[in-house]
Each structure stands twice: as structure tokens, then as C-alpha cells.
Amino acid sequence: MKSKKTNYIFAVLLIAISFTACKSKKALVQPNNVDRKLMEQIDKIRQAEPVFTTANVSKMSVAVEVGGRKFNTSASCKIRADSAIHVSIQPFMGFEMFKVEINKDSLLVYDKINKRLYPVPFAYFKTKFGLTVGFSDLQAILSNRFFTVGTTQPDFLNCKKAESVDNLNVIEYKTTEMLQQILSNSTDRIERQELKAVNSDYQMRVAYSNFIQIDKLVFPQVINIEATNTKQNVKFDFKISKAVFDNELSFTKIDPSKYTVADINQLLNK
Numbered sequence: 001m002k003s004k005k006t007n008y009i010f011a012v013l014l015i016a017i018s019f020t021a022c023k024s025k026k027a028l029v030q031p032n033n034v035d036r037k038l039m040e041q042i043d044k045i046r047q048a049e050p051v052f053t054t055a056n057v058s059k060m061s062v063a064v065e066v067g068g069r070k071f072n073t074s075a076s077c078k079i080r081a082d083s084a085i086h087v088s089i090q091p092f093m094g095f096e097m098f099k100v101e102i103n104k105d106s107l108l109v110y111d112k113i114n115k116r117l118y119p120v121p122f123a124y125f126k127t128k129f130g131l132t133v134g135f136s137d138l139q140a141i142l143s144n145r146f147f148t149v150g151t152t153q154p155d156f157l158n159c160k161k162a163e164s165v166d167n168l169n170v171i172e173y174k175t176t177e178m179l180q181q182i183l184s185n186s187t188d189r190i191e192r193q194e195l196k197a198v199n200s201d202y203q204m205r206v207a208y209s210n211f212i213q214i215d216k217l218v219f220p221q222v223i224n225i226e227a228t229n230t231k232q233n234v235k236f237d238f239k240i241s242k243a244v245f246d247n248e249l250s251f252t253k254i255d256p257s258k259y260t261v262a263d264i265n266q267l268l269n270k
Contacts, residue, residue, distance in 0.1 A: 038159060107120040
């Protein structure tokens, strides 16, 4: 991946490919001045969300489109809820080219070909994309869950019901930095998440489809992501082919001492 466009894909992939774990459900604590009907709708959405402690997505295809170019790659992902996400990017016959380790306080990218380690602070997403995210956001946005961007717990006070779109119920959340829309269907499953930066032209749209039964869970088999600004329009299509939940899970750790630490921008600007 030498071109700037391809490296931009990898930057967005740091967000997008983290097909992530779900938090344990917690009882909603309703502030006194939050609309009752809004809270009822949020509660239904959260009750419909999948809950698991571990996930092993051993086979997943990723189709990428950027600047008129299209290509496909394979990936796998191991998840321990609220703890760690390990993503393996395998473009050639299962050969691992990159590995991404996401923890609650860090994000590490290993370039296994060139033996480089790129620490990526969560603040990088704010600088690069105008999007303030943390570990809990990355979990929720790509695991079909309700969240309010930039908060560790949902901020109900700044949520409101909005007019329906395409027969989907809409909840809006707005801060000084971001407008977020959560769109759910008649079964209270989230079909779309949309994020728009207030102070830049960055937008991200996530769509979930092909909800299937996997073990005891109902989960979207297909996740489509589109990230845009004035210079780029990047699309990802993820399709899960094989996954198991709530089984014993082990992570293969990489020894960072065997890698040269480098700035992530060195990789992205190649």
C-alpha cells in the first residue's frame, strides 16, 4: 500500500475494520427532565442490542472503494468485551500484513512486513477526521449499538426524537462538535448511524443489514461504511462469513520490543 489513497484507506480502516465488542447491558437511569417517550424508545433499542462477552470473527471479507478504485481484502477479529479488540488484516491467502490492537487506553498498529509499530492516540481521530472518539465509541458504532459520541455513557439530556426518515425512527444527539443520528427500524434494531462534524465537512455513515441468527444472537452480517469530506469519498463493505460468540478466547500478543516505533503519519503519507 504505497499510494496516498491506499494509506488514507488504512487510516479510515483504523475506525472501520474494528468490528467490535458489545458492552454489558445496564439499566437505564432516566434523568427527571428527559422526555419519557424518548427514554422508552432508547430502552427498546438497547434491549434489542446483541450482548456477548467474547467474539471470534474468524472469517470476514472487506470490499473497499476509493477514488473509483475497488479492491477486496480479508480480515479476522477477536474481541473481549470492554477490554480489547485485535484485528488481523490478511490481503494475501491468510498472510497477516497488519495487526491492530485496540485497548481502552491505546491503539497500536503493527506493520508486520516492515517491522514498524505505530501508536495511535485516540486524539488522532479528532485531528484527522474532526471526530472525537474513544474506545467505547469504537465499540458501539461498529457493533450495532446505541451510543452518544464522545461520552463513556449515553448523554440522554442532549438527545431528542426527530422526524422519521425512510420509515425509520430517528434519535438525534448534538454537541458543539458533532451531529449524530441513530435510525432504528420497527424491530428496534439500529439500521443506520450517521455522524457529521459541525466544524468541518467530515461525515460518516454506517448502515447495518442482513440481520442473521448467530448462536443466540441476532447480528448484522453486512456493515457498510461511507466516510466523506471534500477531498475523499471512501466506502467499505464488511461481510461476516464465520463468527462464534461467548466461547473461550485467547489473544496472540506481539512483542513490541521487536518492532521500531514510528509515527503513524509516516505510514499514511507514504
